[in-house]
Structure formats: C-alpha cells, structure tokens
Amino acid sequence: xxxxxxxxxxxxxxxxxxxxxxxxxxxxxxxxxxxxxxxxxxxxxxxxxxxxxxxxxxxxxxxxxxxxxxxxxxxxxxxxxxxxxxxxxxxxxxxxxxxxxxxxxxxxxxxxxxxxxxxxxxxxxxxxxxxxxxxxxxxxxxxxxxxxxxxxxxxxxxxxxxxxxxxxxxxxxxxxxxxxxxxxxxxxxxxxxxxxxxxxxxxxxxxxxxxxxxxxxxxxxxxxxxxxxxxxxxxxxxxxxxxxxxxxxxxxxxxxxxxxxxxxxxxxxxxxxxxxxxxxxxxxxxxxxxxxxxxxxxxxxxxxxxxxxxxxxxxxxxxxxxxxxxxx
Amino acid sequence: xxxxxxxxxxxxxxxxxxxxxxxxxxxxxxxxxxxxxxxxxxxxxxxxxxxxxxxxxxxxxxxxxxxxxxxxxxxxxxxxxxxxxxxxxxxxxxxxxxxxxxxxxxxxxxxxxxxxxxxxxxxxxxxxxxxxxxxxxxxxxxxxxxxxxxxxxxxxxxxxxxxxxxxxxxxxxxxxxxxxxxxxxxxxxxxxxxxxxxxxxxxxxxxxxxxxxxxxxxxxxxxxxxxxxxxxxxxxxxxxxxxxxxxxxxxxxxxxxxxxxxxxxxxxxxxxxxxxxxxxxxxxxxxxxxxxxxxxxxxxxxxxxxxxxxxxxxxxxxxxxxxxxxxx
DNA sequence: TAGAGCCTGGACAACGTTGTCAGATGCGGG
DNA sequence: CCCGCATCTGACAACGTTGTCCAGGCTCTA
Numbered sequence: 001x002x003x004x005x006x007x008x009x010x011x012x013x014x015x016x017x018x019x020x021x022x023x024x025x026x027x028x029x030x031x032x033x034x035x036x037x038x039x040x041x042x043x044x045x046x047x048x049x050x051x052x053x054x055x056x057x058x059x060x061x062x063x064x065x066x067x068x069x070x071x072x073x074x075x076x077x078x079x080x081x082x083x084x085x086x087x088x089x090x091x092x093x094x095x096x097x098x099x100x101x102x103x104x105x106x107x108x109x110x111x112x113x114x115x116x117x118x119x120x121x122x123x124x125x126x127x128x129x130x131x132x133x134x135x136x137x138x139x140x141x142x143x144x145x146x147x148x149x150x151x152x153x154x155x156x157x158x159x160x161x162x163x164x165x166x167x168x169x170x171x172x173x174x175x176x177x178x179x180x181x182x183x184x185x186x187x188x189x190x191x192x193x194x195x196x197x198x199x200x201x202x203x204x205x206x207x208x209x210x211x212x213x214x215x216x217x218x219x220x221x222x223x224x225x226x227x228x229x230x231x232x233x234x235x236x237x238x239x240x241x242x243x244x245x246x247x248x249x250x251x252x253x254x255x256x257x258x259x260x261x262x263x264x265x266x267x268x269x270x271x272x273x274x275x276x277x278x279x280x281x282x283x284x285x286x287x288x289x290x291x292x293x294x295x296x297x298x299x300x301x302x303x304x305x306x307x308x309x310x311x312x313x314x315x316x317x318x319x320x321x322x323x324x325x326x327x328x
Numbered sequence: 329x330x331x332x333x334x335x336x337x338x339x340x341x342x343x344x345x346x347x348x349x350x351x352x353x354x355x356x357x358x359x360x361x362x363x364x365x366x367x368x369x370x371x372x373x374x375x376x377x378x379x380x381x382x383x384x385x386x387x388x389x390x391x392x393x394x395x396x397x398x399x400x401x402x403x404x405x406x407x408x409x410x411x412x413x414x415x416x417x418x419x420x421x422x423x424x425x426x427x428x429x430x431x432x433x434x435x436x437x438x439x440x441x442x443x444x445x446x447x448x449x450x451x452x453x454x455x456x457x458x459x460x461x462x463x464x465x466x467x468x469x470x471x472x473x474x475x476x477x478x479x480x481x482x483x484x485x486x487x488x489x490x491x492x493x494x495x496x497x498x499x500x501x502x503x504x505x506x507x508x509x510x511x512x513x514x515x516x517x518x519x520x521x522x523x524x525x526x527x528x529x530x531x532x533x534x535x536x537x538x539x540x541x542x543x544x545x546x547x548x549x550x551x552x553x554x555x556x557x558x559x560x561x562x563x564x565x566x567x568x569x570x571x572x573x574x575x576x577x578x579x580x581x582x583x584x585x586x587x588x589x590x591x592x593x594x595x596x597x598x599x600x601x602x603x604x605x606x607x608x609x610x611x612x613x614x615x616x617x618x619x620x621x622x623x624x625x626x627x628x629x630x631x632x633x634x635x636x637x638x639x640x641x642x643x644x645x646x647x648x649x650x651x652x653x654x655x656x
Numbered sequence: 657t658a659g660a661g662c663c664t665g666g667a668c669a670a671c672g673t674t675g676t677c678a679g680a681t682g683c684g685g686g
Numbered sequence: 687c688c689c690g691c692a693t694c695t696g697a698c699a700a701c702g703t704t705g706t707c708c709a710g711g712c713t714c715t716a
Binding site for chain 2: 663664665666667668670671672673
Binding site for chain 2: 701702703704705
C-alpha cells in the first residue's frame, strides 16, 4: 500500500480511501491510485485489516466428517448463508474426537473467526465459555452443546425414530431390531429413546438381543445384523440408526432370502431404486445448516439475544422396505 | 497480551516467549505467566501473528459444490494433509461460475492463505499470475488451469472414458449413447474425446443423435436419455459422463422394459445393490485431493520447483449393467 | 576481586491497515 | 482583498504480535 501511495504520489490514507471506496477522493486522484494498484498488482492485506477492525468476516464450521454425505449439504448451506453475509467459511473435521474438536475450535478462535457453527463431538463445551464471553457467536447443530448456554439447532431425532418404529409396528412387526451408534452421541441416544418409546407405546418388551449399540464400522454392523436375523428370536424388521448403518444393513438383507422390513434414519441416494425401495426417516441437512447459520448472523447483528433450542421436524418417506409384512 | 504481561509482572516479550514455547524463560517466570494467561482467558491473536510473520498456516480450497458426493472425500483428503502440516482449510464453492471462482480465489489471497487448491470453473487463470508471483502456492485439481503455468492433478478422463466405452463395444454394442456436461468443462470434453476415440477404434460412425452435451439438470438429462432410447436409431447402451447423469439415467432405464447397458463415469454409492449392479469408471477423489495437497505443501517447503501435470488412473468396476448384451 | 561470558528479561520497532484529526486548497461573499 | 467555509488530502497513532538488540545480574575463572 505504501508502494502504491508512492507510485501514485499520494498519501497512504488516500489509497486506503480508494480501496475502501470511501467518499472524498477526486476522480483524478482516484484514477492515479487505481493505475498504481493495477501496475503493482496490489491486493489489500486482510490480516492487517482484521487486526485494525476486529472483525474477520469469516466463520468456522466444525463437523464430524466432510466426506459424509449427510454433512455435504449442511456444509454447503452454511456456506451459502455466510456468502450472503460476505463471510468466508473455514472448516474442519473432528473425526468424532472431542479433543480434536476442541483443538479445532480453539484454533478457529485464535483466527478470530466472527462465529462458530459446531457439530459437537464431545459433550462438554465449558472450554468455549471465555470465547463466547469475548464475543464469538456460537451455534451448535445436529447435537446439543454440553454445559454451556448456547443456540442449538437439531432434528427431532426422538420423534423421527419413534415414528419410524411405530410405522413398522403398524405394519404388524413386533420383533424389531435397532442398530445404532454409541449412545454417548446425542443423536444416537435420542433415536434409541424413540425406538424404546414406540415399543413401549405398543406394549412390546424389547429383548436385549434386538439392540446393537455403539457399532459403527461396517464389519461390526454386519455381524450385529446377522446375529439379529438368525438368533433364537429373529427380528422381522430392523430400524437403522443412521445412513451408514442403513447402507450396511441393506447389504446384509440382500444376502438373505427371508424378507425383512427396514426403516433407516437419514435419507440415502438411490434409495428409491433399490428393490424394495428403502423407507427412511429423512432429516433436512440443508435446513439444519441454513437455520444454524442464519441464527449465527443474527447473533452477530445483535438481533438475537437469548439462546434457544430449535428442533426441526423429520419426515417419513415410505418406499417399500418399511411396509413389508412380518415374515419368518 | 499486554494485560497478561502486566498481571504476571513481566515484559511483553516474555509472555510471547512463553506462548511460543521459546527457550530462555525460568520455570518460575513461566509459571507466573501461565497463571495469568489462564486467569485472563488469553488467546493469541493469530491475525497479528500473521501480519508479523507473513505465513497464515491456512490454505484455500475452491471447488464446485461441497454438497456433491464427489467433492466430499476430495475435500476431506485435502483437509487431512493440511492438518498434518498444521494448517487450516478455508473452502468455498464456485457453483461452476468462473466469476465466482475468481472472486473466491482473490478473497482467499487477500486473506493471505499460504496456498490454494483450485478446482477450476473457468478456463482462464491469468488473474492468478500476480498472486503466484507473490508466492501463493497453487495446485489445480480435477481440471487443468488455463493460461497459467501451474501444478495440475487430474484423473485420466480420456483413458477412463475410452476404456468404459470400449468395454461396452466388447460386449457387442455399436449404437452407444453419450450424455455429458458442457464441453467447456475440461473433464466433460476429455470424456467425450474418450468416447469418440473408442468408437473410432472400433470403426463405428457416431450419429449426432447419440450424443447429448451440456445437459446437466435432471429433467433435461431425462429427456435426452428418453430421446436416445426411443429415436429411429435407438441406442443399446449409454455411457454417462458423470455421477449425476448416471443417477438420472438409472432412473430413466428403470422405467423401460428393454434392457439397456450402462457404464457411468464416477462411482456411486449403492451401485452394487441395484439390479443390475452399475458398472462404472471410478476415479479416486481422495487420491486427487491428497496428491494435490501434498504437492502444495512441497511447493511451500521449497522442495518443488517446476510445475507438473499429474494424471491419476481410473478403474473400471464391472457390476452387471455394463455387461448386458445389446437388445432391441 | 575483577573481568569475561552466559542467561534471563525488557524496550522498541516493525508488520499493513484504518480512524482521527489537522492542514492545504479553492471558492464565494463581504 | 481578506475571511469563512467546504472539500480534499496526509501525518500519525493504534491494532497485537514477534524479531532485534541491549541491560542487568549471575557464575566462573584467573
């Protein structure tokens, strides 16, 4: 900038004025400055700008895994909102590791992001308190925050799972299996609660052998599903706790002749083209991201004061697999 | 930091030393400083640090659409490499709009990212020249850069498409349709070239009505596919130019009784569970991202000097749909 | 005990920008 | 001809950190 000023034969501040389109610069002067900028290939250094202004026009997004198809649309939605507010998006994957989540969040805070959208891996976010106090807007998505008062945007995991399981019950099933993630993950716990609630509503006593909790890698999901299907009390239907489980269960069922009903949490691509089509409880990932980001920017505007918990509805999409009658 | 120094009763620089774990501080002094840091909830301001040091420890990733399942793993791979080098990832979607790409890239440069991984939307990157000269490491992925000498990491789009089409020819097809994206997109053009090459190798004259270029939204792909399948010279096989086209074509074929062979570019989830399984030419998105990011950091190390063009192989995965014999 | 050498700690400038404020310039009116 | 006013311009400090350099106190040796 100094160089530009020297070349244009003007003061530093005048260049700054031109760059920021502030009023009070003669067209002639502006032309000279623009010329110098062009000639020198000058680009404003935002780091210095940030240092002076205090705002970075960037927000951080911490999620579990960018490669998971569920987070792609969510991430994209957050980005769109950020873009509409002239902000850039910095993101990182926590890989479901609380320590890594904290490390990422603090790194983002050191960058002085204006706000954070966090899909928590851990369940204790007291480490964020000083940051929040220092003015970093924060919204938690998909799962609630732990030990901290903050905005939360989640899907109705409990209700969705309950409806999905009730749907199976309505089609005559009583022995219904549940395969889900570790209950320490809030969404997994809620979905399990939904499963239990639906079963209880129908006065069905759940056998331990019908449930598999905390399995997550395909191989173990596969084994868990096989056990449920072939045990002494084989299930006639399975409720899959998330998209990855659903996919694996579909593969397992494809290897069996006895038709087994299936409802999965989260929609999956091509679900309609399989035989039978896969019935799912779909959540709107994009809406989660959009809602969270919009709240974030309202916090930054100062329009928003009290933290709130927003629950978005899920939607049961029937495609065939969930409507199969009990067999075996 | 000033406050910390005051509270600990030491000089500014001493605090800096503690924060950066520089040697030359008595344990006792360090303890006092740590205490003050803790008490005040101090966090180093990276903006100021960047301003002073010149390096931001962050890299930018510009891609087409974060929500596209092809870019998730790519993005994740870049992030992993960045993380290994202690850098954060800032990313943005260009939405296939050259102007938006440029806007994003320049915004990232203003942030003084150390390097850029770009999946180009446009075909002229001369606007990047001053930045590259100024030391911003740059790698283009998935598609080559235009009018600029830079590292490029791409899949073998030409070879992959040629092999895929040759595979169909080997199974007896001669009337083979091609549905792809706009030829101004390099990958689309290369795949088209591969299609033509395979056809030429087999001495088949391609009819214009077999090709549909530049369609991208599902509705138009659907119409294009229908026309090919029902025209006067109906095709007996289709080569789909990317994952989104493949999915739509699968839907169209599901509505027809005559079996039509299909090979798609890019792998898709659950492709093995459909009836028939979908034969694809798969590219390794994660490898693309990893390779690009690694080259980027080697540029930053100074280990790498001359720009290179790296071509990663594709892999034909046969699952049934590509091995159907001609019918009709 | 004096001088050399080492270790710790602090003062100060610099990074590139923007906000504040005051100076310069030009114009019109008294 | 001079004054007041409006408009444009530039000098300077400040943002929070780090690199440089020097001071002061210590230990060790002659």
